[in-house]
Amino acid sequence: MPIYEYQCEKCKRKFEAIVIGSNSETPVCDKCGSREVTRCISAANTIGGSSGKINTTCSSNPSSGFS
Numbered sequence: 001m002p003i004y005e006y007q008c009e010k011c012k013r014k015f016e017a018i019v020i021g022s023n024s025e026t027p028v029c030d031k032c033g034s035r036e037v038t039r040c041i042s043a044a045n046t047i048g049g050s051s052g053k054i055n056t057t058c059s060s061n062p063s064s065g066f067s
Contacts, residue, residue, distance in 0.1 A: 005042040010034040 007014050008029035017027035026035050 005040040006037040007040055008032060008034050009036040009038060014040065 003016050003018050004027075005014060005016050006027055006029075008031065011029060011032040011034070013029055013031045015027075015030050019027075027037060028035055029037060
């Protein structure tokens with residue numbers, strides 16, 4: 001289940017929401033209750049320790065569609 005970061009357009013609070021499926025309802029701001037939210041672009045999480053270092057052990061796979 002992906003976790004997305006949103007920002008409320010009404011009170012400007014940033015919050016995270018778990019989204020299940022592509023037809024999920026727009027999340028509600030947990031501070032003011034508004035549905036006027038925008039999904040933010042956030043950094044991807046990596047598998048590994050929490051040392052703050054970037055995981056450099058993964059090799060690039062040209063067939064994966066990512067560059």
